[in-house]
Amino acid sequence: MSIGRSPRIFVGVDVGGTFTDLILYESTSKETTVVKVPTSSKNIEEAIIDALSSADPLAVRMISHATTTATNALLTGTGLAKTALVTNAGFRDVLEIGRQRRPEIYNLYSKRPTPLVPRKDRLVVGGRILHDGREEAPISSPEITALSHKLALGKYDCVVVGLLNSYANPKHEKKVAKILAEKFKGHIITSSDVDREYREYERISTAVVNAALIPLVSRYLKNLSEGLKRRSYSAPVYLMNSDGNVSTLFLASRYPISIIESGPAAGVLACADLARTLSLDKVATFDMGGTTAKAGMITEYEPDVSFEFEAAGRTHSGRSIKGSGYPVRHPFIDLAEVSAGGGTIAWVDEGGALRMGPQSGGAEPGPAAYGRGGVLPTVTDANIFLGRLSPSYLLGGKMKVYPELAMKAISEIARNLGMTPRESAQSMIRMVNHNMSKAISIVSVERGRDPREYTLVAFGGAGPLHACDLAEEMSITNVVIPVHPGLFSAYGLLTVDLARTFSSSVLTTDLSMLEAAYARLEKECKRALRQEEGASRMDAGNAQFIRSVDLRYLGQSYEITLPYQRSGEALKEVFHAKHKELYGYSSREDKVEAVNIKIRAIVSVPKIERRKEEILSESQPNPSGKREAWISGSDVSVPVFVREELAPGNKGSGPCIIEEYDSTSVINSKWSWSIDGYRNLILSKE
Numbered sequence: 001m002s003i004g005r006s007p008r009i010f011v012g013v014d015v016g017g018t019f020t021d022l023i024l025y026e027s028t029s030k031e032t033t034v035v036k037v038p039t040s041s042k043n044i045e046e047a048i049i050d051a052l053s054s055a056d057p058l059a060v061r062m063i064s065h066a067t068t069t070a071t072n073a074l075l076t077g078t079g080l081a082k083t084a085l086v087t088n089a090g091f092r093d094v095l096e097i098g099r100q101r102r103p104e105i106y107n108l109y110s111k112r113p114t115p116l117v118p119r120k121d122r123l124v125v126g127g128r129i130l131h132d133g134r135e136e137a138p139i140s141s142p143e144i145t146a147l148s149h150k151l152a153l154g155k156y157d158c159v160v161v162g163l164l165n166s167y168a169n170p171k172h173e174k175k176v177a178k179i180l181a182e183k184f185k186g187h188i189i190t191s192s193d194v195d196r197e198y199r200e201y202e203r204i205s206t207a208v209v210n211a212a213l214i215p216l217v218s219r220y221l222k223n224l225s226e227g228l229k230r231r232s233y234s235a236p237v238y239l240m241n242s243d244g245n246v247s248t249l250f251l252a253s254r255y256p257i258s259i260i261e262s263g264p265a266a267g268v269l270a271c272a273d274l275a276r277t278l279s280l281d282k283v284a285t286f287d288m289g290g291t292t293a294k295a296g297m298i299t300e301y302e303p304d305v306s307f308e309f310e311a312a313g314r315t316h317s318g319r320s321i322k323g324s325g326y327p328v329r330h331p332f333i334d335l336a337e338v339s340a341g342g343g344t345i346a347w348v349d350e351g352g353a354l355r356m357g358p359q360s361g362g363a364e365p366g367p368a369a370y371g372r373g374g375v376l377p378t379v380t381d382a383n384i385f386l387g388r389l390s391p392s393y394l395l396g397g398k399m400k401v402y403p404e405l406a407m408k409a410i411s412e413i414a415r416n417l418g419m420t421p422r423e424s425a426q427s428m429i430r431m432v433n434h435n436m437s438k439a440i441s442i443v444s445v446e447r448g449r450d451p452r453e454y455t456l457v458a459f460g461g462a463g464p465l466h467a468c469d470l471a472e473e474m475s476i477t478n479v480v481i482p483v484h485p486g487l488f489s490a491y492g493l494l495t496v497d498l499a500r501t502f503s504s505s506v507l508t509t510d511l512s513m514l515e516a517a518y519a520r521l522e523k524e525c526k527r528a529l530r531q532e533e534g535a536s537r538m539d540a541g542n543a544q545f546i547r548s549v550d551l552r553y554l555g556q557s558y559e560i561t562l563p564y565q566r567s568g569e570a571l572k573e574v575f576h577a578k579h580k581e582l583y584g585y586s587s588r589e590d591k592v593e594a595v596n597i598k599i600r601a602i603v604s605v606p607k608i609e610r611r612k613e614e615i616l617s618e619s620q621p622n623p624s625g626k627r628e629a630w631i632s633g634s635d636v637s638v639p640v641f642v643r644e645e646l647a648p649g650n651k652g653s654g655p656c657i658i659e660e661y662d663s664t665s666v667i668n669s670k671w672s673w674s675i676d677g678y679r680n681l682i683l684s685k686e
Contacts, residue, residue: 069217095205129165152183195329260311288458309327311327345361465665494607497607631668
C-alpha cells in the first residue's frame with residue numbers, strides 16, 4: 001500500500017432498522033461521499049461489503065461500524081447461544097429472584113423476561129468466598145470434574161461461571177473454568193472477567209447476556225472480516241461501543257455486551273464532535289430515524305453516560321421500565337427513546353382514539369407510499385400527504401414514492417376517526433411531535449436542566465422534518481441541522497477513539513487508599529491491552545488512562561460516578577455538590593463511601609476532519625420551486641430549496657422547505673435560516 005499522495009479513505013457504516021448508511025471520507029481533500037440503502041434482514045455483512053464496492057480497497061485505511069445485531073437478537077430471542085450457568089449451592093435461582101422489581105406494579109398479569117438460562121441448565125458447586133475475599137470453604141476439584149462431563153454431554157455453546165463475591169477474589173471462578181476447559185470445548189465465561197463490581201445479580205446477569213451473544217456476534221464479525229478480506233480490504237475494522245467509543249473486532253467478539261447499544265451511540269458522538277467544532281457547550285440531541293426517536297444531552301462537549309441498563313427491556317414514554325429486561329452493567333450513552341420514527345404506524349384503538357406506534361413499517365414493507373406492499377399509514381405517509389416531504393421522490397430522485405398510496409392508507413384510518421384524510425394526517429404529525437417532546441423533556445426538565453439554554457441538533461432521516469415543531473414545544477430557539485443529517489450517525493463513527501473500561505470494587509470510606517487501588521488496576525489494564533494488541537492492531541503503548549470513581553453516602557444503595565480527584569477532601573466536595581445538583585440536598589455530616597473505581601483506557605485512531613469554507617457574501621438564494629405544504633398549522637405555498645445547491649452565507653426565512661439527498665428540513669414560520677462555513681443549516685427563532 002503506497003502512502004505519499006495516495007488517497008486515504010475512512011469508512012463509517014451504520015446499520016439501522018430501516019436504512020443502512022455509509023459515509024466515505026477522503027482525508028486529503030476532506031471530501032465525503034454518502035450512500036443510503038434499505039436495510040436487508042438477511043446477510044447484513046454482505047450488504048455492507050456490497051455497499052463498499054465503490055471504494056478502492058487499497059485506499060481504505062479504516063472501517064468503523066455500528067450494528068444492531070446484538071440488540072436485535074435479545075429483542076427477538078433468536079440466534080442466542082445455548083448457555084449453562086455454574087454458581088454456588090443455594091444460588092441456583094439468582095437470575096429469577098433478581099431484585100424483585102415488578103415492571104408494572106399494578107398489572108396482575110405482568111411477566112418478567114424469560115431467563116436466558118433455564119433452570120435445568122443451572123448447575124451448582126460447593127465452596128464459598130466471603131465478601132472481603134477470604135476463602136470460607138474450598139472448592140472441590142472432583143465435583144467440578146463431574147460437572148464438566150455433564151456439560152460436555154449437554155451440547156452447550158457457552159458456560160458462565162458466576163460465583164459469590166468473585167469481584168473480591170476470583171480464585172474459585174478461575175479454578176472452575178480451568179477444570180471445565182479440560183472437557184468442555186465451548187466458550188467459558190467467568191463473571192469476574194466480564195464485570196469486577198459487587199452486586200451478584202447484576203454481575204451474573206451481565207455475564208450471562210455476554211455469553212448468550214458471543215457465538216452470534218463473533219460469527220457475524222468473522223463473516224464480515226473474511227468477506228472484506230475476500231474483496232481485498234485489509235484495513236482495520238472497529239465496532240462502535242455503547243459508551244461512545246470504538247473497540248476492535250477481537251474485543252467486540254469477546255465482550256458483545258459492549259456493542260448492544262452500538263447504533264444510538266454513534267449519533268450522539270457525532271453531535272459531541274459538532275458541539276466542539278461550533279463551541280456549543282449545551283446541546284440537546286434529537287435523532288429520528290425510521291423506527292424510533294432518541295433524545296440525549298451533551299454538556300461541556302461530553303454526553304451523559306450511565307453504567308447500567310436493561311437490555312431488551314421495555315420503555316414507556318421514553319422511560320425504561322425497570323425489571324422488564326436483562327440487567328447489563330456496562331457504560332452506555334444515556335438516551336430517552338420513544339417509538340416515533342418515519343415508519344411508525346398510526347392506528348385507532350377500541351375507544352376510537354388515534355394512536356401512534358409502537359408498531360413500525362420498518363424497511364420491509366415500509367410506509368405505504370414506498371410502494372413495497374405496506375398498506376398501513378405511517379408518519380412518512382402523513383408528511384408526504386401534507387406536502388412536507390417530496391410527493392415524487394426521495395434520496396435525491398433515486399427512490400420514487402407514490403403519494404396516492406399514502407392518501408389511500410390515511411383515508412382508511414380517517415373513516416374510523418370520523419375525520420377528513422387531511423385532518424387525520426395533521427393529527428398524526430401533532431401526536432408524534434408530542435410523543436417525541438416527552439423524550440427531550442425526560443433528559444432535560446426531569447433532570448433539572450432548562451431546555452431553553454440548549455441548542456437542538458436534529459438529525460436522522462426524519463429529524464429535520466420535525467425539528468422546528470419540537471423546538472417550539474420545548475421553547476428552544478436555536479437548532480442546528482448538520483450536513484447529511486440522515487447519515488449523521490455514520491459520520492459519528494469516524495469521530496471517536498478506541499476505548500475500554502476497567503473497574504474494580506473497593507467499598508471503603510478511606511479515600512486515601514484509592515491511589516494504591518488505581519495503581520493496581522492500571523497494571524491490570526496494561527496487561528490486558530498488551531494481550532489484545534497483537535490480535536487487534538491496538539497500540540497499547542500509547543493508551544491514555546482516565547480515572548473515575550463511584551461514590552455514595554455510607555448506607556445508600558446507589559452511587560454517583562465522578563471524575564477522580566487525588567485529594568480525598570476535594571473528591572468529597574465534588575460529590576456533595578453533584579449530589580445536591582441531582583437530588584436537591586447534600587449531607588456533609590455523613591461519611592462518603594467509594595464503591596468502585598474505574599479506568600477508561602483510550603487509544604487514539606484517525607478521525608474525520610471538518611472542512612470550513614470562507615463565507616464570501618450573505619444572500620438569499622432563489623428557490624428551485626414551490627409547493628403546497630402544511631407548516632406551522634396552516635396550508636401554505638412555500639419555496640423549496642435544494643440544500644446541495646446552497647452555499648455558505650446563503651440565508652432566508654420560513655416557512656420554507658429545504659430538501660437534500662438523505663433528509664428534508666421543514667422551516668416553520670418566524671424562523672430564520674442560514675448556511676455556515678461548515679455547511680450546517682443554522683435555524684433561529686425570531
